[in-house]
Amino acid sequence: MDHMVDVFDTEAMVPGFTAPVLPSGPFDPAAVEAADKVSRYWTSDTPGPFKIGSETHKHELCRMFRETFNPYRPSVLEWPKLAPEELARITALPIWDIAVETEGKARLRMAAYAKTVADKDMRLALALNAWEENRHKEVLSKMVTHYGIPLVKEPPYIYPTDAEWAYMVTGYSECIDSFFAFGLFKVAQRSGLFPQELIDTFEPVMQEECRHILLFANWVAWHRKNMPWWRRIGFEFKVFRVYCFLGWERIGLARSLDGDGNERTQDNNFTVNGAQSMTADDLSLPELLQLCLDEDEHRFSGYDKRLLRPTTAPTLARFALKFMKKKKKA
Template sequence: MSDALAAPGRTGQPSAEARATAVAAAIAQAAVDQADHAMRNWTDPEPGPVRIGSPQHLRMFCNMLLQTHNPYKPAVIDWPRLDPEARQRVTSLPIWDIAVQTEGRASVRVQSFADTVADPLLRSALEMDGGEEARHKVVLSKLVEAYGIALAPEPEYRPPDDLEWGWLVTGYSECIDSFFAFGLFAAARRSGFFPAELVETFEPVIQEEGRHILFFVNWAAWYRRNLPWWRRPLYALKVMRVWLFLVWERIGIARGIDADGAAQDANFAMTGSEALGSTLSARGMIDLCLAENERRMAGYDPRLLRPETVPRLARFARRLLR
């Protein structure tokens, strides 16, 4: 072997090993980019209008969730190094305990409801949803481990007595929290509160929540249409009770504002813009949430229903603000 080949650095040419490493990295990045694009963009190949509540509607919203799954693995996420100031900003947020516990409860509730569903496609989609919720918990657990964030002991996650109630609470709760989380995440990115590398690492989790609420609102519409007429009033009453429960919880009445700030944490998605370094006014924050909600839903088949209740309430609140 010549000296030039044995010592490629002398000629300024990369070694075969370096070239192979670069090619492998490029292939891996291309796979990541492809999975990310597939997670955000989906259209059902069957053309034509879709009747809400029809078998085609069921197939469409289930396939949307199943076919846009991003196969990233939390255990191999390379959490970026943070400088001391950025690390302090991240670790000081009062959200990590409630975030981990929320995902833990959600995964159990979704999986428990999935176990009651007979339709194989819908059951598979619900199991995917529950699995992704469990993965979110792992992501958050790895994040707090990487940055040395101390968490309170976790409770035991048990299925609720009423499995449908647990699924409805999870779905409508995500509709509320995700809408505001979209805006807060964008505000933190703009303000530099989260370093760009951390934003890029955590971004798939935020988009997955968008997929979840899109799946949920379509399931809710499909389910309501397929209920016998005599069951619809009781179901509507249950949904109303769920909304009242969630509002009650978020204003800190049902749980109370206890010494460790748990109620504050539960409301962080709606009240945390100042903590994230955002200088936006309340109107500006609502506008950002609305824009981000629309952006994150834009890549999915327009025939699927979009979440409407929280954006509609946000627009109403915006009109009341000066």
């Protein structure tokens, strides 16, 4: 299959980065469980607040990302056997093409930006992030191959001309999409429409995405604080442009070309409007938003509270819920 012919080397792209050495099987279930717990809970032993933009803030952020790395999961994967109706349900989800391509773009953009970062701690943290995104892509590629899910040919991944812009587009996009993905994943878990073994397989992938956007949110704050005022004006305008771009991308359907040059339509709004594909029950928008908020809080609850959390999607969701409640009362 074309989508499995794939070579990506973070070590070759980012100076000073060494890829993690992964354990080889057979695996001790206790060690896998212990590593999974370490990846979800982390509190710094450094006293006092983390002044945003300070050396302490940066150091503890990068330390968190290193120390919560999970060498086992999602590297240790056992794909469960699916009943015919379960396989049909998985195959019918209109997400696999864009999911594989999104991870392919993310790994390249993150590695490209990491290469430009002078600060060693931050550069290596961002490089590890790129390495983990590549692991996510490998997970998805192995899954679609194992279950025979058809994909269009992947388009070429183009090295970004503006690495910072590309990284910001990916980072802010992940912050938005992960917020809804956390809720949708919980919907899928509760519905019983998908085998628990498959849910368990992807659970560590979801938690890694939580770590990724925690890193991004704090990188933005650190980066902003450590630039001169004249550069900050341009940076804030770039942030505004990123949000405009993502808003445009999510208004309806975005068009792109597959690897054979054929135009196709992608649903970039699946994280919002795909809830009914995950459950047989009726799920209202307010119920989905509240579930997303609950899951977002749960995912981040294990990490040091002094590290910043992404706030845009949760803030908009709370505002929307207040508006919906007032409208319902009226």
